[in-house]
Structures are given as C-alpha cells and as structure tokens.
Amino acid sequence: LPDTHHCICLFHMNQNFIKQLKGKLHDEFTSCHQLFIKTRNSSCVEDFERRWQRLITNYPAAKSYLQNKLYPIRFSWAYCYTQTRFTAGTTTTQRAESENNTIKLEG
Template sequence: MAAALSIVMPETFHGLCTFHIRRNFMKHLGNHYKENSNLPYMFGACMYEFEEVEQFNRVWEAMVKKHNLENNEWLSGLYRIRDKWARCMMKERWTAGMRSTQLSESLNAAIKNHLKLDHDLVQFFRHFNSVVDEKRHNELIAEYEMRQKLPMVGLRQTPMLVHASETYSPTVFVAFQNEYGESTTMVILRQQDAAMFVEFVVMRYDGGPERIVVFNRNDLSVRCSCKKYENEGILCGHALKVFDTVGIKIIPPEYIKR
C-alpha cells in the first residue's frame, strides 16, 4: 500500500493504524509480557504521549534495554518507520486527528451484517448498495441538523465561541470548545517582541510543558510548537490564548479548513 500511494498520491501522508500496531505488539512481544511488566505502558507512551523526539528516543532506548529487545526484528523494523506512527514524528502531518482505520473497520462491520456466505455477486451488490444508501441517508440527516441547529455552547459565550458555533460542524465545534476552555487555564509567562513577530511562552496555570507561540503582526497568523493545527486542523489552546491577548476575537478565515 505504501509503495502504491507514493506513486499514485505522492502528496498524501501514509500512516500506520495504531490499533493494528498494538495487536501486532501482543503477537510479537507477548512472551516478554510478564506480570506487572511496564513494557506495554512504555510502548503506548512512545506511540501516543511524547511530543518531543528526544523524549521519545530516551524512553524507547530505556524500554529496549530494560526488556532485552535489542535483537527483536519486529520492534527494530517498527522503529525504522516511526515517522508513520509515533506522535512526536507526526506533529506536522495532516491527519485530522485520525490514528487508526476505525472508519473502514466500521464500514466493514456494517456490510458484514447484511451478507451471507451463499450470496452470489448480484445479491452482494444489492446488499452493498443498501449499506451505502443507509450511510448517505445518515449523512444527509446530520447535514440537515447541522444547518438547522446551533451547537450548545458549554462555556461563557464570547465572540470567538459564537463565531465558532456558527462556522464549524457540531463535532468540530465540540473539539474547538474544549481547546478554548483549555486556553482559559493558561498563562503567558513571557513575550519577546521583534519587528514583525512576537514570541510568547505559554503554559497551564497548574504546570505542564511550555509552548512557544509566534504571532505575526503583519498577517495576524500564529504558529505553536505543539503543532495541533498542522496535525488536526483545529487551533490549540496556546494559540487561542495569544489571540485573546492581542485582541483577535474571531477565528481568522485561514484557520477554518473546508
């Protein structure tokens, strides 16, 4: 699949399904999984948690050494293609937040509910079309409800949230509202002004990693070191905190993906 995509869709990023990686992890390393072992937790942290490459490499090396996995071919091969599955390596890859093939798996499950082993080709396509029609009908209902109803605003209404509720689909709005809520728990530690750019250091009140947000005075753009927008298409709480600080009250149009 990877070879075909590189030829047919060269601009497309090909990632690996985290669900299948975890399943193969148990198949290839199950004999290393002992009672009270932290191997699956260290592996899961490398896949989902770490945002910095240095931290990922440090924990990976400690995991391999602690569990004597230096000569494990499957794990070594997986490390060589870490840019396809490790969170820290995918920060700037556009994935819309998807890390697994749950969409295709759910479609496969829906089709299986309508099939039997003795169906011929005509019966198969008849049932397949029924599944597709049902999916499209559900999409039309969701589209209608999105246009007829504004999503519930769970936080104090502000111009930014009102604008988001009128712009985003309900699902995306919930994700945006969560980030907006996070921004209210953040503080700007310091800022450094230059001719065109202003660099802010942002973190949560209760601690956590510091993030660098660079604000461009000319085009009012922001770029955060957490790379959430580049990866998921939604502005992060750090960037929203900076927008609030500089007085930007609605979402700039270039940050609203179609």
C-alpha cells in the first residue's frame, strides 16, 4: 500500500537505546535517557529539534549512535512525526509477539 508508514516499536527501541548507551554514558545515562524520552514525545517538530540538539550537545558519547542510527529514522518513532498516522494507539509490538508466542506453544 503506497500510503503505509511503518513505525518503530518503542519498547524495542528503548531496549536498544539502553544496550547501546548505558555502558558509554555511565553516570550520565539516566539524565540522557530522560531527555531522549522527552525528545521522543515532543508534540511539534520545533521542540523535537531543539531537544535533539541538547541531546547531542550534552551527551557527546551518545552522539554517534543518536545521529547515525536514530535521527535518520526519526519519522518512524518521534511523536511529532507519527502523531498524524493511524496506529490504533499501539506503540509496541507486544500484542503480535504475544500471539506469535501462543502459536509457537500450541504448535
């Protein structure tokens, strides 16, 4: 379908964020993670971009991961870009994974 837009599962994105940055940021991880979540939940592009700049400025150890892995796909995870997409309120793949697990157990 030409008008289909894929969104990133926020649970898995968060897991990858932790895996990639907790060891690099050490004591700064919690504050970086909190700012990242606030950035992700920005309701307008201007707020998102302003917070994003703060992220990469305040946490240089995270800059490579943020700029090379997450920023290019921001249209599929940042709320300011996904809020106009129909998602039925789903931001994770939890239901699909639960159903897949049930099928595996029954099979």
